Amino acid sequence: MTALRPEEGAPTRIAEAILLVVALALGMGGMWMVGHSLEGGLPEGFWTYTIVLAALAFTAHIVLRLRAPYADQVILPAVVLLNSVSMATVLRQDIVPYPSLQGANAPRHIMWSAIGIVLACIVIVVIRDHRSLRRLTYTAMVVGIVLVILPLIPGLGREINGAKIWIYIGPFSLQPAEFAKIAFAVFFAGYLVANRDTLALAGKKFLGLQLPRLRDLGPILIVWAVSLAVLIGEKDLGTSLLFFGLFVGMLYLATDRVGWIAIGLVMFAAGAVVAWSIFSHVQLRVNIWLDALNPDLINGPSFQLVQGLFAMAYGGMFGAGWGEGYPQYVPFAFSDFIYAAIGEELGLTGLLAILLVYLVIIQRGLRHAIGVRDGFGKLLAGGLAFVMALQLFVVVGGITRVIPLTGLTLPFMAQGGSSLLANWIVIALMLRISDAARRPSALPTRGALADPVPAVVGGGAIEVGGGTPVQAETEAGAGRSGTPDDATQIVRGVDR
Known part of the structure; x- marks a missing residue:
């Protein structure tokens, strides 16, 4: 990856501004078509939503160019596109002929x-x-452990739809586990970058796999096990799966040991069998997944899933058109099942376009994980991109009946405060890391912080060329490197 030069800053800013205009135009077009189809004109609140979204998007653009001038120019417009399209979808559902829903969700979503x-x-x-x-x-x-435990505190946590994963503060509700995934990503990255040599090399071999010593893996394993145990007790199996994937994925990124993927799959299969045998709600979700059209289930537990499948089938290849579907017949079409509502009105083509936008965000995040010059940044960016990819798979897979439903929400699109706040923080961290990855090594990073621990993996996952490993990373981190080659980062098989 070629580093961005100072003279390229202006074209980059212009390109991002143009992409933002396109993203906002697509969202505005969706809201306009919704109003034209259902009300014969602009929907109520059209200009308010448009002005607020545009003002916030360009404010973020200005802040980014001033505080992180070398940040990725594609991620922000891609996220704004998802957010604005979801705004059109939620606004469309506020116009359905159900008085209890009118005007209820769009104002909250924009807020x-x-x-x-x-x-x-x-x-x-x-x-x-x-x-x-x-x-x-x-x-x-x-912080991550405390956030996971909060819903269990009497008077603070509240059970909704069988899961005790929410806390109420006055009139507002939050899902703390959404923020816990960020805290755990920071913890995993910090711990693994300091201990990855011992995790990758020390320990005994078993069936050809290099297993770390228990004392090296112990702290991170305890944190993972405690968080999963609490989440299972709260019946939040979707977030449990997300944390497990984050744990295994970042462990693989740090050690470059394929065996961790095999161990993770075995542990997941064993855990899934145990959860199915112990918890009745897990058994019910598996039954819904295997036999959704069962007459005993279709008017009860599997109703939401079946209605979502019918909605996507009605959309076909190109969709019924904005405002021409029937999302009011799909429970929680503005949050958990917004993907089905989009499929009904935009069709398979629209759904694939949405997935491509997500893939662009994930790909850019992984690309900057390769390009950034310090081990901590590599692990943090890689972990955040991976957990977003896993959440996307779990949500879309559940709605399309590839895997059982989990209750997670689609990032940036589903109407939900916790999900929107947490995922925007994830994007901010990705952008900050992308600024460090794309910044020419001869230019100092404002407020740079030298990394006292060398980013070296004995297994070869991350190597630093040009002088000694400690010198290369420290000089690159502090902006004192004489040439870009002094801080060249090589990830196995990928030369930046």
Whole structure:
């Protein structure tokens, strides 16, 4: 990957601004077509939603160019596109002929989207160097565990639809586990970058797999096990799966041991069998997945899934058109099943376009994980991109009946405050890391922080060329490298 030169800054800013205009235009076009189809004109609140989204998007663009001028120019417009298209979908559902739903969701969706974008801007301004988060490794561990436990506190947590995963603060509700995934990503990245040599090399071999010593893996294993046990007790199996995937994925990124994927799959299969044999709600979800059209289930537990499948089937290849579907017949079509609502009105073509936008975001995140010059940034960016990819697979797979439903929401699209806030923070961290990855090594990073631990993996996952490993990474981190080659990062098989 070629580093962005200072003279390329202006074209980059212009390109991002153009992409933002296109993203906002697509969202505005969707809202206009919804109003034209259902009301014969602009829908109520059209200009308010449009102006708010545009103002926030360009504010984020300005903050990004001022505080992180070398940040990726594609990620922000891609996320704004998802957010604006979801705005059109949620607004369309507020116009359905159900008085109890009219005007209920679109105002909340724009409010949480606005708070999420503002929060992302604050993260970009406050965190001037992503490596500063490494100092908070064990603080992030404690914060993550506390967030997971919060719904169990009497008077604070509340059970909704069989899962006790929400807390209520006044009139607002939050799902703390959404933020816990960020805290655990920071903890895993900080711990693994400091211990990956011993995790990759020390320990005994079993069936050809290099197993780490228990004392090396113990802290991270305890945190993972405690968080999963609490989440299972709260009946939040979707987030449990997400944390498990984050744990295994970041362990593989740190050690480059394919065996961890095999061990993770075996552990997942064993855990799934145990959960199915113990928990009745897991058995019910598996039955819904295997036999959704069962007459005993279709008017009860499997009703939502079947209605979503019918909605996507009605959409066909190109969809019924904005405002021409029947999302009111799909329970929670504005949140859990928004993907089915989009499929009904935009068809398979629209769904594939949405997936491509997500894949662009994930690909850019992984690309910057390769390009950034420090081990902590590599693991953090890779972990955040991977957990977004896993959540996308789990949500879309559940709605399309590839896997059982889990209750997770589609990032940036589903109407939900916790999901929007947490995922906008994830995007802010990705953008901050992309700024470090694309910044020419001869230019110092504002507020740069030297990494005291060399980013070297004995197994060869990450090697630093040009001088000694410690010198290369430290000089690259502090911006003192004489030439870009002094900080060249090589990930096995990929030369930046």
